[in-house]
Amino acid sequence: MLKIEHLSLAIATSDGAKAAVSDVSLTLEPGHVLGLVGESGCGKTLTAQSILRLGEHQGIVRSGGRVVLDEQDIFDMDEKALRKVRGGRVAMIFQEPMTALNPVFSIGAQLIEVIRLHLNMTRKQAEMRAAALLADVGLQDGERLLKQFPDGLSGGMRQRVLIAMAMAAEPDYIVADEPTTALDVSVQARIIDLLRKLQRERQLGMLLVTHDFGLIAELADEVAVMYAGQIVERGSVYDVFQKPAHPYTRALMNCRPEMAKKGEPLPAISGQVPAPGDWPDGCRFAARCPLADSDCTQSVAEDAWQADVHMARCVHVDLAAGEAGG
Amino acid sequence: MSLLKVELLNKTFSSGGIWGGSRKLTHAVNNVSFSVARGETLAIVGESGSGKSTTARIVMRLLDADSGSITLLGEDMIQLKGAALRGKRKHMQMVFQDPFASLNPRMRIVDSVGEGLRVHAADLNRQQRRQRVAEILQQCGMDDSIMDRYPHQFSGGQRQRIGIARALVVSPDLLVLDEPVSALDVSVQAQILNLLKGLQSKHDLAYLFISHDLSVVRHVADRVAVMFAGYIVEQGNVEDVYAHPRHPYTRALLDARPVVHPAERRRNKDESAATLEAVDTDIAPAIEDTDTDESDTGCPYRYRCAQAQASCADYQVQLDQRQPAAADNNHAVACLFPLAATKK
Numbered sequence: 001m002l003k004i005e006h007l008s009l010a011i012a013t014s015d016g017a018k019a020a021v022s023d024v025s026l027t028l029e030p031g032h033v034l035g036l037v038g039e040s041g042c043g044k045t046l047t048a049q050s051i052l053r054l055g056e057h058q059g060i061v062r063s064g065g066r067v068v069l070d071e072q073d074i075f076d077m078d079e080k081a082l083r084k085v086r087g088g089r090v091a092m093i094f095q096e097p098m099t100a101l102n103p104v105f106s107i108g109a110q111l112i113e114v115i116r117l118h119l120n121m122t123r124k125q126a127e128m129r130a131a132a133l134l135a136d137v138g139l140q141d142g143e144r145l146l147k148q149f150p151d152g153l154s155g156g157m158r159q160r161v162l163i164a165m166a167m168a169a170e171p172d173y174i175v176a177d178e179p180t181t182a183l184d185v186s187v188q189a190r191i192i193d194l195l196r197k198l199q200r201e202r203q204l205g206m207l208l209v210t211h212d213f214g215l216i217a218e219l220a221d222e223v224a225v226m227y228a229g230q231i232v233e234r235g236s237v238y239d240v241f242q243k244p245a246h247p248y249t250r251a252l253m254n255c256r257p258e259m260a261k262k263g264e265p266l267p268a269i270s271g272q273v274p275a276p277g278d279w280p281d282g283c284r285f286a287a288r289c290p291l292a293d294s295d296c297t298q299s300v301a302e303d304a305w306q307a308d309v310h311m312a313r314c315v316h317v318d319l320a321a322g323e324a325g326g
Numbered sequence: 327m328s329l330l331k332v333e334l335l336n337k338t339f340s341s342g343g344i345w346g347g348s349r350k351l352t353h354a355v356n357n358v359s360f361s362v363a364r365g366e367t368l369a370i371v372g373e374s375g376s377g378k379s380t381t382a383r384i385v386m387r388l389l390d391a392d393s394g395s396i397t398l399l400g401e402d403m404i405q406l407k408g409a410a411l412r413g414k415r416k417h418m419q420m421v422f423q424d425p426f427a428s429l430n431p432r433m434r435i436v437d438s439v440g441e442g443l444r445v446h447a448a449d450l451n452r453q454q455r456r457q458r459v460a461e462i463l464q465q466c467g468m469d470d471s472i473m474d475r476y477p478h479q480f481s482g483g484q485r486q487r488i489g490i491a492r493a494l495v496v497s498p499d500l501l502v503l504d505e506p507v508s509a510l511d512v513s514v515q516a517q518i519l520n521l522l523k524g525l526q527s528k529h530d531l532a533y534l535f536i537s538h539d540l541s542v543v544r545h546v547a548d549r550v551a552v553m554f555a556g557y558i559v560e561q562g563n564v565e566d567v568y569a570h571p572r573h574p575y576t577r578a579l580l581d582a583r584p585v586v587h588p589a590e591r592r593r594n595k596d597e598s599a600a601t602l603e604a605v606d607t608d609i610a611p612a613i614e615d616t617d618t619d620e621s622d623t624g625c626p627y628r629y630r631c632a633q634a635q636a637s638c639a640d641y642q643v644q645l646d647q648r649q650p651a652a653a654d655n656n657h658a659v660a661c662l663f664p665l666a667a668t669k670k
Contacts, residue, residue: 185540185583189583213586217591237588241589242587257516257519266545268516268517
């Protein structure tokens with residue numbers, strides 16, 4: 001299992017470190033898809049990137065907690081061990097298929113590089129594996145495609161190539177950060193199908209990071225909702241969709257236009273997400289919450305949350321009712 | 327009568343052709359016709375490369391069409407030039423997608439928002455302009471105390487409010503909104519959509535709303551035009567088109583939307599809709615030909631269409647109001663073999 005335990009992250013800025021993620025705990029299991037959903041600035045991408053320590057050169061520092069893979073803290077690993085984990089045990093799929101490929105190298109060169117970095121293969125073997133990987137992600141005529149350069153490919157094809165790259169070294173875990181956000185709706189549907197197929201066939205443990213509840217509804221088994229650096233709700237995807245327990249989750253789901261009645265205003269959430277560093281004591285959503293009262297100045301610790309149970313970080317929530325509804 | 331009437335717009339871009347390469351023509355907009363009435367929202371929905379943004383830019387006269395006509399308030403916009411065009415621009419304003427790129431970072435909000443007044447209300451003095459800007463900012467949900475600040479001090483949603491204020495300050499009749507909420511988070515998106523709705527009824531505005539987002543379109547639009555490869559392939563009242571899509575592309579597009587609840591995961595089932603198979607846009611949707619324009623004819627969707635037959639290659643794509651769907655004679659489809667009206 002891949003575990004994030006009480007992870008806190010801070011961003012180094014010119015006025016000192018600002019807290020960006022506080023006390024996040026998540027568990028990725030083989031064969032399971034965990035959705036991490038939230039709006040921009042909530043810390044979901046930083047959390048996901050910290051699994052591979054990707055934010056470090058951008059001034060993201062760990063201020064507490066750990067990320068544990070096979071009983072080893074990723075933050076304690078040296079460069080060499082980390083390189084083996086990156087792409088080898090845990091692979092990443094990013095949002096921008098247009099920028100994630102190097103325009104001056106052929107698809108084949110980039111794919112073969114990844115394969116040979118992780119697997120002990122000759123060039124010839126790696127080439128064959130590259131063509132096979134392209135077939136696995138639904139790209140026909142792989143041999144010809146290997147010679148092509150990224151600019152000749154559509155967004156959907158590029159995303160498939162990136163997924164093939166992520167699969168190159170047979171990872172156990174995949175971190176997919178907004179894997180369909182930049183794509184057209186019809187291409188999106190095909191990429192969702194592909195991710196589901198690969199995840200099931202290979203029993204991958206997947207962390208699916210997105211702002212899109214539709215993507216969560218399509219792919220996730222479990223979902224964690226983030227707000228202002230914290231996880232505010234966690235549960236099985238059915239429970240959370242059926243009976244969202246945190247007022248933020250409920251508000252976020254209800255303000256989607258697909259949920260609204262035509263002609264009626266959308267139930268927008270008033271106010272704005274507090275910026276990192278400006279988080280209030282107690283519940284961070286209280287200032288925007290219709291249920292908020294004086295009790296909300298106390299914070300609800302996540303420590304009391306039980307595994308596999310639908311939980312929310314809210315003093316006003318009746319979790320028992322939430323579960324009965326799910 | 328309609329405020330804006332667009333007839334048979336065509337626009338072709340050419341690329342290549344230097345250093346001996348063959349010149350390529352991309353037919354970005356093909357025979358596009360629609361109209362928008364006062365107080366009404368027409369959405370143009372389509373995927374990237376469908377020609378929806380090009381259409382918007384032609385309507386705004388930011389691009390010149392190859393042929394076709396644009397009539398705004400009874401006047402032919404295509405013929406207008408220079409000062410006459412500038413004068414007419416007061417009636418139509420545009421809101422752009424990217425609230426970060428569409429405001430000049432070195433101009434104070436009061437100057438950005440008030441810029442249009444210098445042209446269209448030149449008789450206002452500085453103080454009167456300030457007052458007008460304050461008033462319009464307030465209508466857009468922004469406090470007038472922000473007027474002397476700069477764009478970087480605002481979030482995406484606030485900047486989009488400022489962008490809307492900037493368009494509204496000259497009291498236009500028509501707003502062309504190009505993906506106005508696509509860059510925003512869903513909670514902010516809801517605020518902006520509500521704001522647009524409120525402003526529309528307050529000022530009796532007509533909206534030409536360009537979007538790729540089917541859910542947003544359903545919520546905001548009265549009528550919808552679905553574009554594919556530069557053609558409008560289906561047009562009608564939004565409820566009608568969504569409930570009874572007649573064009574196979576519209577149907578496939580609607581079916582490709584993610585589910586709203588995990589219990590509806592249709593693609594869990596084996597019957598993973600044949601229609602989905604047909605929508606592999608890994609084929610670039612824009613139709614590209616070499617200089618010889620003969621292959622220009624035929625339905626552009628036929629390569630991806632499950633219903634396609636040999637005759638589709640000769641079909642002159644044209645919106646046709648045949649067999650109107652129940653009680654709605656505005657529903658038109660450009661297809662030789664439209665889906666049955668009762669389907670879905």
